[in-house]
Amino acid sequence: MKESQLFCTKCGKxxxxxxxxxxxxxxxxxxxxxxxxxGRIRTELGVYASIFERxxxxxxxxxxxxxxxxxxxxxxxxxxxxQAEKNDLKKVFLKNETMNPTWSFKDRGTASAMRxxxxxxxxxxxxxxxxxxxxxxxxxxxxANLDVFILVGESTPQEKVNPVSMYGVNVIKVRGDYGEVxxxxxxxxxxxxxxxxxxxxxxxxxxxxxxxxxxxxQTSFDVPDYVIVPxxxxxxxxxxxxxxxxxxxxxxxxxVPLIVAAQDMGVCPIHLAFISGKDVVSHWDNPKYIDNAISxxxxxxxxxVLEVLRKxxxxxxxxxxxxxxxxxxxxxxxxxxxxxxxxxxxxxxxxLREQGILNSSDCVLxxxxxxxxxxxxxxxxxxxxxHDVKLSEIExxxxxxxx
Numbered sequence: 001m002k003e004s005q006l007f008c009t010k011c012g013k014x015x016x017x018x019x020x021x022x023x024x025x026x027x028x029x030x031x032x033x034x035x036x037x038x039g040r041i042r043t044e045l046g047v048y049a050s051i052f053e054r055x056x057x058x059x060x061x062x063x064x065x066x067x068x069x070x071x072x073x074x075x076x077x078x079x080x081x082x083q084a085e086k087n088d089l090k091k092v093f094l095k096n097e098t099m100n101p102t103w104s105f106k107d108r109g110t111a112s113a114m115r116x117x118x119x120x121x122x123x124x125x126x127x128x129x130x131x132x133x134x135x136x137x138x139x140x141x142x143x144a145n146l147d148v149f150i151l152v153g154e155s156t157p158q159e160k161v162n163p164v165s166m167y168g169v170n171v172i173k174v175r176g177d178y179g180e181v182x183x184x185x186x187x188x189x190x191x192x193x194x195x196x197x198x199x200x201x202x203x204x205x206x207x208x209x210x211x212x213x214x215x216x217x218q219t220s221f222d223v224p225d226y227v228i229v230p231x232x233x234x235x236x237x238x239x240x241x242x243x244x245x246x247x248x249x250x251x252x253x254x255x256v257p258l259i260v261a262a263q264d265m266g267v268c269p270i271h272l273a274f275i276s277g278k279d280v281v282s283h284w285d286n287p288k289y290i291d292n293a294i295s296x297x298x299x300x301x302x303x304x305v306l307e308v309l310r311k312x313x314x315x316x317x318x319x320x321x322x323x324x325x326x327x328x329x330x331x332x333x334x335x336x337x338x339x340x341x342x343x344x345x346x347x348x349x350x351x352l353r354e355q356g357i358l359n360s361s362d363c364v365l366x367x368x369x370x371x372x373x374x375x376x377x378x379x380x381x382x383x384x385x386x387h388d389v390k391l392s393e394i395e396x397x398x399x400x401x402x403x
Contacts, residue, residue: 006031006202009304017060018120022186022201030200030301033060035242037249041217051108051210052115058213058246059206061115068118068144070101072111073210077218077365082334083346087353093224093365094331094346095215098338103371105211105236106136112207113197114140122195123147128178128185129199130292131160132370137197138167149194151185153178156292157377179283179298199233200300208239209246215365216247223253224365226358228345231261231270231316232294234301236369241308257365259314261305262348264289264321264341270302271316279306290321291375293341315357323347325381328372337372340381345369 006015008024009032015021023030039057042049051073052059076096083092097105110133117125126149127137134150141148148169152161156173165171174181182198189196197204216223223244229237237259244256263271267287273280281302289295299305309316324340327347331338345366352358372378389397 005034007034009307022196022198030304031202032238032242032304033202033206035249036246039246039250041213041252051213052111055210055213058209059112061119068111068114068140070107070111070139070143072100072107072207073214075099075214077215078336080334080346082330083349086330087349087358088360089349089353089358089364090361091224091363092349093219093363094336095211095365095367096336097211097367097369098336098342098371102132102135102139103374104132104136105208105367105369106133107140108210109201109204109207109235109239110136110140110197113195113201113203114144116203117146117195117197118144120195122193124149124192124194126150126185126189126194126196127198128152128182128196130156130295131164131374132293133199134160134164134171135167135374138164138169138171141169142167151181153181153292157375159376160292160374163374177298178296182298182300198300199235199296200238200304201235204235205239205242208236209243211236211367212240212243213247216244216253221253223255223257224363225257226260226352226362226364227257228260228262228317228348228352228364228366230294230341230344230367230369231263231305232296232299232341234261234270234299234305236367237261237305238301238308240367241312241314245312256312259309259312260348260352261309261314261316262344263316263318264291264294264324264344265318266290266321267295267297268316268318269297270299270305271318273302274306274309274316279303281306290324290381291340291378293339293370293375294344315352317348317351317355319344319347319351323350325378328378329382331368332372336368338368339370339372339375340378341375342368342370342372
């Protein structure tokens with residue numbers, strides 16, 4: 001593994017990258033790999049190169065690990081004319097992360113963390129997840145032929161648990177507070193030799209930064225003014241912000257977009273801390289969320305998210321659930337089916353416009369984090385229509401619809 005350093009995002013204490021550190025031993029804040037300030041994009045490798053080959057200079061790996069790749073990254077950047085017109089904006093882009101192998105953005109971070117685990121010699125990996133990350137770690141762990149342990153909350157919908165179990169991994173439903181289970185997973189990892197690649201694992205952050213790299217290239221390095229990120233635990237936002245910061249340091253882009261953390265109004269601890277001027281995120285009691293993908297009441301990366309948002313002029317927004325459901329339907333009308341947790345980044349556009357933050361000259365990009373097929377329970381919020389007619393009546397029925 002290339003020589004590099006980890007540092008605590010709060011106290012700055014440094015750690016060696018070839019150790020299985022995840023959080024600071026002193027202040028219990030997440031660790032991060034130092035910013036890369038020089039490097040190049042390996043365009044000569046062609047369009048079929050993996051994200052780890054194309055952006056190799058921005059990772060501390062000595063070599064690729066093709067045996068664990070599943071085709072992560074390289075997702076479409078779509079233009080949404082309906083959302084631009086609705087909100088009177090210059091441009092609205094949608095980064096469609098549902099096109100990843102397990103249908104969510106988690107695959108980028110998982111592929112990166114899995115490489116780290118293999119380089120350190122781990123034979124067992126795991127994660128604590130409400131669904132998307134569980135499926136991702138299960139898939140990549142199976143691909144790498146490792147023993148996989150997935151801890152899920154007792155309230156996790158069975159429709160999310162079943163696909164995870166299909167990979168032949170160990171799925172364990174755990175009763176208890178999320179924060180306590182999170183801490184227990186790290187303790188168990190050290191005791192039992194399991195690499196728990198939870199949401200704020202340093203190498204998961206490294207994988208997420210490739211989102212920023214791709215956005216930069218897909219916009220011909222003319223990055224949008226705002227990038228809106230559905231935010232629960234906060235790791236993805238940290239990675240995206242770091243990616244833009246590294247490309248800016250390398251001279252590829254001339255600005256770092258303003259990053260917006262979008263949260264469900266029913267559980268928005270990062271937003272509350274941000275607007276209250278606090279540096280520490282407090283536990284959100286009695287969360288009432290519309291999608292458990294954005295339901296973390298005690299985000300592990302919350303304090304770091306506050307820091308990077310304030311440092312770079314970012315924002316937070318809490319989105320009413322009725323707007324989230326409406327945005328999900330609006331995206332479906334454009335042919336894009338996402339889970340409610342993804343739609344929050346599009347619903348946030350309307351909220352920011354109403355608050356007078358966005359104006360008609362702005363270019364906005366929303367990250368779509370996960371597929372709607374991963375949370376079909378959301379169908380109950382929509383008035384879905386079905387037609388039931390006899391074969392002999394089809395022609396007449398369709399003519400009536402067309403008339």
